[in-house]
Amino acid sequence: METEALVRQACKKFENDKGRMMDVLWELQNTLGCIDDHSMEIVARELKTSRVAVEGVVTFYSFFSREQKGKIILRVCDDIIDRHAGSEKIASAFSEELGVPIGGTSSDKTFSLEYTPCIGMSDQAPSALINGVPITNLTPESARDTAKELIKGVCPSSLVKKTGDGNNSHELIKSMVNNNIQKRGEVLLSTDVSKSAGLDAALKLSSPDVIKEIIDSGLRGRGGAGFPTGEKFRLARNTNSDKRYVICNADEGEPGTFKDRVLLTERADLLFDGMTIAAHAIGSNAGIVYLRGEYAYLLPYLESVLAERRSAGLLGKSIRRKKDFDFDIRIQLGAGAYICGEESALISSLEGLRGEPKNRPPFPVEKGYMGKPTVVNNVETFCCVARIMENGAAWFSAIGTKASKGTKLLSICGDCTKPGVYEVPYGLTVSELLVMVGAHDTTIVQVGGAGGVMVGKSSFGRKICVSDLATGGAIMVFGANRNVLGIVDYFLEFFSEESCGYCTPCRVGVIFLRERIKKVMQGLADKADLGYLRDLSKTIKMTSRCGLGSSAPNCVINSIDEFPLVYSSHMREKSDGFAAGFDIQKALDESRRIAKRTSMIYDPVYGEERGLGE
Amino acid sequence: MKKKIATVSLAGCFGCHMSLLDIDERILELLKLAEFERSPVNDIKKFRGRCDVGLVEGGCCNEENVHTLLSFRQNCDVLVGVGQCAVMGGLPVMRNAIMHSDEPLKDCLETAYLNSPYVYNPTNDIPNDPALPLILDKVYTCSEVVKMDYLIPGCPPTGDVLWQTLTALLGGNLAGLPKDIVKFD
Numbered sequence: 040m041e042t043e044a045l046v047r048q049a050c051k052k053f054e055n056d057k058g059r060m061m062d063v064l065w066e067l068q069n070t071l072g073c074i075d076d077h078s079m080e081i082v083a084r085e086l087k088t089s090r091v092a093v094e095g096v097v098t099f100y101s102f103f104s105r106e107q108k109g110k111i112i113l114r115v116c117d118d119i120i121d122r123h124a125g126s127e128k129i130a131s132a133f134s135e136e137l138g139v140p141i142g143g144t145s146s147d148k149t150f151s152l153e154y155t156p157c158i159g160m161s162d163q164a165p166s167a168l169i170n171g172v173p174i175t176n177l178t179p180e181s182a183r184d185t186a187k188e189l190i191k192g193v194c195p196s197s198l199v200k201k202t203g204d205g206n207n208s209h210e211l212i213k214s215m216v217n218n219n220i221q222k223r224g225e226v227l228l229s230t231d232v233s234k235s236a237g238l239d240a241a242l243k244l245s246s247p248d249v250i251k252e253i254i255d256s257g258l259r260g261r262g263g264a265g266f267p268t269g270e271k272f273r274l275a276r277n278t279n280s281d282k283r284y285v286i287c288n289a290d291e292g293e294p295g296t297f298k299d300r301v302l303l304t305e306r307a308d309l310l311f312d313g314m315t316i317a318a319h320a321i322g323s324n325a326g327i328v329y330l331r332g333e334y335a336y337l338l339p340y341l342e343s344v345l346a347e348r349r350s351a352g353l354l355g356k357s358i359r360r361k362k363d364f365d366f367d368i369r370i371q372l373g374a375g376a377y378i379c380g381e382e383s384a385l386i387s388s389l390e391g392l393r394g395e396p397k398n399r400p401p402f403p404v405e406k407g408y409m410g411k412p413t414v415v416n417n418v419e420t421f422c423c424v425a426r427i428m429e430n431g432a433a434w435f436s437a438i439g440t441k442a443s444k445g446t447k448l449l450s451i452c453g454d455c456t457k458p459g460v461y462e463v464p465y466g467l468t469v470s471e472l473l474v475m476v477g478a479h480d481t482t483i484v485q486v487g488g489a490g491g492v493m494v495g496k497s498s499f500g501r502k503i504c505v506s507d508l509a510t511g512g513a514i515m516v517f518g519a520n521r522n523v524l525g526i527v528d529y530f531l532e533f534f535s536e537e538s539c540g541y542c543t544p545c546r547v548g549v550i551f552l553r554e555r556i557k558k559v560m561q562g563l564a565d566k567a568d569l570g571y572l573r574d575l576s577k578t579i580k581m582t583s584r585c586g587l588g589s590s591a592p593n594c595v596i597n598s599i600d601e602f603p604l605v606y607s608s609h610m611r612e613k614s615d616g617f618a619a620g621f622d623i624q625k626a627l628d629e630s631r632r633i634a635k636r637t638s639m640i641y642d643p644v645y646g647e648e649r650g651l652g653e
Numbered sequence: 654m655k656k657k658i659a660t661v662s663l664a665g666c667f668g669c670h671m672s673l674l675d676i677d678e679r680i681l682e683l684l685k686l687a688e689f690e691r692s693p694v695n696d697i698k699k700f701r702g703r704c705d706v707g708l709v710e711g712g713c714c715n716e717e718n719v720h721t722l723l724s725f726r727q728n729c730d731v732l733v734g735v736g737q738c739a740v741m742g743g744l745p746v747m748r749n750a751i752m753h754s755d756e757p758l759k760d761c762l763e764t765a766y767l768n769s770p771y772v773y774n775p776t777n778d779i780p781n782d783p784a785l786p787l788i789l790d791k792v793y794t795c796s797e798v799v800k801m802d803y804l805i806p807g808c809p810p811t812g813d814v815l816w817q818t819l820t821a822l823l824g825g826n827l828a829g830l831p832k833d834i835v836k837f838d
Contacts, residue, residue, distance in 0.1 A: 567800070616723050621798050623719055629758045630787040638787050640720050 045070060046078050050085035057086040058409070060096055060391030064103055065372055072148070073107045092392075099393040099539075100374035101155065102332045109144045109151035111189055113137075114168040116161075117154035118294050119529045120452050120515060124164040125179070130154065132179040133167075136186030150189070156377060156533060157294040158333040161452035161515070162219050162459050170195040171335045173216050206304045211340040218301045219459030222475070224446035226426050226438065227306060227419065228462045234308040235353055237425030241316040242359050249320040250276065253424060256432035257444035261419035262288060262380075263487060263511030264586075265443075268420055274404040276321040278412040283323040285314050285366075286408060286415045288385055290331040292377040293488030294533065296513035298448035299418040301460045303330075303337050306422055307344040311368060313421030315354065316428055317414055318366040326368040327408070329385050332375045341370055377537040381585050382415040384539065395539045396585035417511070419448055439465035443504035447512060451476050454518035469508070470499040473516070480519045483601075488513035489530045490590025495601030523605045524560050527594045531556060534591040545588030548579040552595055558620055559609050565619035569599060569606060656687040656705040656823050659729055660694060663718040664745045664792060665711025668809045669736040670694070673708075675812025683816075686823045691728075700728040706822050707731070708815075709801075711738040713793045714745050717786035726799040731822055734795040735815070737808040737837075746792040758790055803827070806837045 049066040053059035063082060067074050074082075074097045083090040097103045115121075115130045130141050130152070137150045144151040160166035163175035167182075172195040174185060185198055202208035203217040223229055241249050254269030275283055287310065291299040302310060314326045330338065345368055348354040358364045371389055378384045379394040386408050388394040407413025416424075423445060427435045436444045443465035449472075452458040456477030463475075469484050484494040486503065487510035494501060494508070501507050517526065531553040540546045555572050558564045576592030583589045599606060613619060623641055631637060662670055670693060676683065690704050691697045707729030713719050726732055737743040751757040766772065766779045795801050805818055814834050821827035 616726055616799065618797060618799050621793065623716070626719075626789040626793070627716060627787055629756070629790045633759055633762065634781050634787060636781070636783060638716055640716050640786070
């Protein structure tokens with residue numbers, strides 16, 4: 040009965056609102072260590088929905104589990120950068136010390152150990168989350184020491200011996216994470232950023248004038264797609280509705296991205312200021328920040344910033360004494376699903392559903408959260424909005440290139456001497472970037488994360504901007520010692536894990552792509568396989584339901600185009616007439632063993648091949 | 654000189670060959686254009702010379718299938734996979750789904766000959782006569798074994814599809830088939 044009371048209490052805490060399913064489930068996962076079938080039934084009853092709907096949500100997110108997890112959960116980041124930095128050794132060090140298999144839970148339910156996709160610490164890899172506490176720059180030795188401390192009963196938050204730079208040392212964060220800000224630009228990371236100057240300037244203008252200012256600035260969405268932000272505001276404002284929403288996408292799950300983490304740590308006020316300006320512009324009174332589960336350690340701090348803003352009259356009722364302007368922001372914690380960074384999937388998740396993308400159109404600006412017009416923007420975009428209102432459209436549009444205005448935050452990691460966050464004006468070429476970050480002997484620059492563009496040496500002259508290499512800011516640098524096909528295989532593995540499974544081209548197609556890439560890696564492919572890879576990639580791109588599927592084959596197509604020699608060096612010419620990859624001897628092995636006899640056709644007897652006479 | 658056609662049924666059910674007979678009286682017209690070489694239609698069992706077109710029904714489930722398919726590839730100018738089994742493995746390929754076993758092939762044989770309900774096998778033997786070709790570790794589609802030039806889906810492809818395919822191939826002008834006659838089941 041105790042469980043029943045706990046579950047009911049959790050549901051009640053969120054007013055038995057099934058739209059708040061994520062919060063209810065987080066509550067249960069944290070208190071009970073799992074969400075078992077019994078709990079799901081009670082949740083379904085209390086929230087007046089079906090059990091299968093609850094189960095659908097529980098099984099969708101990797102941070103929720105049906106099986107009992109350990110009291111302490113260690114999640115080792117399995118990003119490609121972390122892998123190159125030795126995450127496998129870290130995981131096995133934890134595994135040996137704690138006596139828990141990777142992917143398992145100790146029999147006394149004390150420890151769980153598992154891999155998790157990028158946790159946004161690639162510049163301080165390898166890293167892990169221990170009950171949500173980020174532990175960075177791990178070595179096998181430090182992993183062993185950490186494990187020993189955990190066995191002694193040290194609480195995960197006490198594992199942090201030395202806190203990181205900037206606000207990472209704030210008493211509500213106290214994290215060992217470092218910002219690693221390598222280059223400050225004038226828009227976002229300059230040291231004279233005000234907490235509310237943008238909002239104050241915006242409130243002097245009418246809503247249409249605010250939108251005009253944003254349009255004039257030429258600001259485009261910083262998430263990667265690059266949609267003009269002012270235009271988005273205008274569309275949302277012009278859609279007739281009694282309610283509109285402002286949503287901030289702080290679910291940066293793209294492998295190798297971490298710049299939003301730095302903004303959330305150092306520029307939280309600017310973000311909330313930008314969201315409030317957006318609310319004023321489109322006529323909204325409710326905002327939500329969808330914070331990825333991996334950044335839960337920032338939650339208390341962000342809540343405190345919101346509280347401060349409320350008491351300063353920058354949030355809540357009658358903001359800045361404007362009678363007709365009420366706006367407040369709540370933070371929704373995600374639960375480990377990459378796909379929720381896609382705006383329509385994010386909205387599904389906010390509505391208490393599985394984080395599956397919705398059909399578009401209608402676009403969120405017409406029918407978004409709860410069916411109401413919704414503006415969804417990246418953390419960086421909202422921060423830019425606030426700075427534009429503070430300093431004017433002309434100031435902003437003077438920076439960058441003709442089509443891409445302003446600066447861009449880049450998260451740079453991998454084989455370079457100065458990984459971290461860089462704020463640079465748009466228009467930087469890849470080779471300039473490589474010099475800036477101290478990268479030598481680079482063979483691949485992966486721009487835009489797993490689904491982005493794989494840039495090879497011959498294309499290092501390309502520019503980072505909307506019209507050339509558009510990116511949300513994830514840049515991974517790979518040196519000459521890295522295996523191109525291994526990287527492609529990693530990305531495909533990532534996408535097959537993170538596909539929501541709704542549409543077949545993405546769910547099945549990516550698996551087939553990976554099978555074929557494996558065949559190439561084993562030296563069993565021929566030219567026809569490359570044709571197959573291209574054709575299938577094209578089909579997946581054309582027919583997938585959302586951006587995840589349509590960008591998943593990019594690494595395949597790019598690598599074939601940029602590194603043809605890598606592929607051709609894996610091709611094998613065969614003279615036996617069989618298709619590449621077919622090995623008759625291997626195909627017969629098991630049969631020979633079971634039948635305890637040799638082949639009539641393919642096993643030579645006394646030096647000559649027997650035949651059936653064909 | 655007349656063109657030559659060879660046909661074979663590998664791991665198939667002969668349904669595609671039955672379907673070939675569904676071209677009905679057009680078979681007379683076909684024989685004006687070509688003659689059958691190695692084929693069950695005329696019971697010629699060996700290639701006696703090069704053929705223009707080879708039709709292959711069924712995928713490969715044993716070594717003899719592989720051997721035959723390879724000889725088709727070596728002796729036919731154009732090789733066409735006909736029907737679901739040749740293209741995707743069809744019904745036989747279901748045994749490839751036994752993959753969570755340490756010994757999938759052994760499991761398959763035991764299920765087929767020993768353990769299934771309704772199996773009457775008083776000697777409890779799994780057929781293993783030396784004359785039986787060895788079974789492969791899994792069922793392979795034709796394209797996995799040799800290069801195929803065309804694949805015609807359908808279970809079976811209709812007589813019309815086979816008629817159009819053959820006449821176009823013999824005329825040297827196969828440029829796809831009308832959508833409405835191609836079926837996948």
